[in-house]
Structure formats: C-alpha cells, structure tokens
Amino acid sequence: MKFYITGSTRGLGEHISNEFNCECFDRPVYDINKDIDNIVEKINPESVVILNAHANQLEYVERLKDKCSLVVMGSIAAINFDPEMPEYSKEKWKLEKTVQHLSEHSKYPMLYLQLTSSSYRNYQMIANSIRFWLDNPATTFIGYNINE
Amino acid sequence: MSKIVITGHTSGVGKTIYDALNADSCREIVGLSRSNGYDIDADFDKVVEEATGAEIFINNAYRDSQQLRLVEALKDKVGMMVVMGSVSRFYPEVIPTDYVRDKQELAEACRLISMDPNGIPVLHLDLSFIEGTVASNPTDFTSDFNITHQEILDTIVFWTQHPNVRQVEFTWKLTPHVLSELKRVNPNLDPTRITI
Numbered sequence: 613m614k615f616y617i618t619g620s621t622r623g624l625g626e627h628i629s630n631e632f633n634c635e636c637f638d639r640p641v642y643d644i645n646k647d648i649d650n651i652v653e654k655i656n657p658e659s660v661v662i663l664n665a666h667a668n669q670l671e672y673v674e675r676l677k678d679k680c681s682l683v684v685m686g687s688i689a690a691i692n693f694d695p696e697m698p699e700y701s702k703e704k705w706k707l708e709k710t711v712q713h714l715s716e717h718s719k720y721p722m723l724y725l726q727l728t729s730s731s732y733r734n735y736q737m738i739a740n741s742i743r744f745w746l747d748n749p750a751t752t753f754i755g756y757n758i759n760e
Numbered sequence: 761m762s763k764i765v766i767t768g769h770t771s772g773v774g775k776t777i778y779d780a781l782n783a784d785s786c787r788e789i790v791g792l793s794r795s796n797g798y799d800i801d802a803d804f805d806k807v808v809e810e811a812t813g814a815e816i817f818i819n820n821a822y823r824d825s826q827q828l829r830l831v832e833a834l835k836d837k838v839g840m841m842v843v844m845g846s847v848s849r850f851y852p853e854v855i856p857t858d859y860v861r862d863k864q865e866l867a868e869a870c871r872l873i874s875m876d877p878n879g880i881p882v883l884h885l886d887l888s889f890i891e892g893t894v895a896s897n898p899t900d901f902t903s904d905f906n907i908t909h910q911e912i913l914d915t916i917v918f919w920t921q922h923p924n925v926r927q928v929e930f931t932w933k934l935t936p937h938v939l940s941e942l943k944r945v946n947p948n949l950d951p952t953r954i955t956i
Contacts (some may be wrong), residue, residue, distance in 0.1 A: 750888075753929075757924045
C-alpha cells in the first residue's frame with residue numbers, strides 16, 4: 613500500500629506525511645492546481661491518497677474516487693458556517709455532502725474527517741483515526757468535538 | 761467500582777458488546793432490557809435511575825423516541841455516552857418513516873451536546889446494515905450487511921481512547937436486496953435519488 617498526500621509542508625500535513633511515509637504532491641515538484649492530470653496518472657488501486665490541501669479537493673475526489681482509497685480532510689465550517697470565510701465554508705459544505713454521498717457507494721474505501729480547530733492541532737489523534745479506518749474500512753466519516 | 765451500562769443487551773450488537781465487555785473489562789457491566797425488567801419505555805424512570813452515575817452509558821436499544829429521552833435525561837448524569845444512530849437519517853425522503861425522523865432528532869441532540877462547553881463526551885454512531893439484525897425477515901439481507909458487531913465494538917474502544925471523536929458513520933452499500941426493501945417501505949421511491 614502506497615500513501616500519497618497533498619499539502620504536506622507544515623502542520624498536520626507534515627505530521628501525517630511522516631507517519632505514513634507519504635509521497636508528497638507539493639511544490640516545487642507538483643503544483644496541485646496545474647498538475648492534476650499528472651497526479652491522477654500516478655495513482656493505482658493500491659494507493660491511499662490523503663487530500664489534505666484545500667485547493668481543488670472536490671476535483672481530486674471526483675477524479676480519484678474510482679481509482680484508489682481516499683482520505684479527505686474536511687472542516688466543521690461545513691456545518692457551522694464561518695461568516696469570516698464564507699467561500700471556504702461553502703466549499704467545505706459541498707465537499708462534505710459529495711464525499712458523504714460517494715462514500716456510501718464507492719468502489720474503494722473513502723474516509724471524510726470533519727476537523728475542528730482543536731482536533732486539527734491534535735496530529736496524533738488524526739493519524740490514529742486514519743489507522744483505525746485502515747483496519748475498519750467500513751467507516752466513512754469521523755467527526756470531532758467542538759466543545760473545547 | 762465504576763460501571764458501564766448498556767440498553768438492549770440480550771440480542772444483536774448489544775449482546776455482542778455486553779458479552780465482550782463482561783469478558784474483558786474490569787468494570788461492572790450492567791445490561792438493561794425488557795427481559796430483566798428494564799423496558800426503556802414502560803420502565804423509563806428505572807432505566808434512568810440505574811444508569812445514573814455510569815462511567816459510560818451505551819444508548820443502544822431503539823423504541824420510538826425513547827432513545828432521545830434517555831439522551832436528554834442522562835446527558836449530565838453519566839460520564840460518557842455512546843448513541844446508536846442510523847445512516848438512514850440522511851435519506852428521509854427515501855425512507856419516510858418515524859424511525860428515520862427519530863434518528864434525525866437523536867443525531868441533532870448529540871450534536872448539540874458536542875457544542876456545549878460543559879457537555880459530556882458523546883459518540884454518535886451512524887450505523888448501516890448490521891449483521892444479523894438488519895431486517896424483520898432475515899432472508900432479506902443476510903448476505904448484504906455492511907458492518908459487523910466487531911467493527912462497532914472496535915469503534916467504541918477506539919473512542920474510549922480518543923473521546924474527542926464525536927461522530928462516526930459507516931458505509932451503506934445499496935445492493936439489489938436493500939433497494940427492494942427500500943421500495944417496500946416507500947413505493948414511490950425514485951431510483952434516481954440513490955445510487956447503487
């Protein structure tokens with residue numbers, strides 16, 4: 613099983629990348645906005661792609677859903693609208709609904725993580741969640757507390 | 761000694777959880793079912809009294825809105841709570857039943873607790889078709905279940921180690937048998953509304 617990740621230069625993405633020994637789709641080698649075809653071409657059914665970077669997440673989901681296992685980093689902003697980032701909230705809402713629908717019928721296991729500001733900083737819990745899903749691929753969605 | 765309390769412990773996934781906890785946990789495990797005088801409807805107050813003070817309350821048995829009543833009654837009387845919900849709540853127009861409405865209200869109550877700064881850790885499980893208990897006629901779905909008792913048990917164990925998790929959903933594969941069952945409960949089902 614080969615792991616890939618987008619958005620791995622810092623924070624959660626960097627930690628997850630190290631935990632799963634990911635090949636990273638990041639600058640300067642890859643531009644996830646421009647190199648979608650090249651990235652999709654590299655992926656095979658044995659791959660797990662972790663879509664951490666927000667840019668073009670929905671397009672990557674659509675392009676990869678029938679090619680490999682997917683982990684999609686979502687946000688509580690999808691259901692708790694953030695008036696300071698309205699576009700971000702709308703995009704995350706659309707992403708969440710799309711992944712929830714697809715994951716119920718997808719050919720390959722798909723996991724959506726609904727991150728909150730506190731869980732986003734708990735790198736190990738997120739890594740453990742992905743490991744749990746790898747052992748329990750019937751899981752499609754994990755949401756985290758927002759009362760901290 | 762701290763205790764773990766579970767409703768509906770004599771059959772299905774409730775029995776699996778109850779038996780596994782009894783075998784592996786050092787805590788007192790208390791099962792509440794009709795068979796031992798704890799009907800979550802008729803004996804509601806007794807159930808609340810017995811569950812009060814539990815380290816973990818597993819709100820498993822379904823009976824109309826009684827699961828929701830137990831959430832409200834025990835949300836500040838137990839340490840942690842697991843609530844057995846259903847992925848069917850996402851499809852109220854496909855499955856227009858009281859069951860789906862009850863599960864929607866249950867999920868919303870759990871979400872509100874997770875937003876309350878003083879709320880206890882609550883794990884809401886959106887379960888799909890479970891082995892052995894998915895239909896009144898067992899021949900309908902026996903080869904079509906999506907999740908096993910063990911997977912649900914593993915999820916609860918994972919949550920006890922990561923109580924910041926508040927919601928887990930499971931896959932729902934719409935096999936031909938499942939689709940036919942959906943058409944049975946909703947003769948007006950629009951097949952384009954769902955995907956196989």
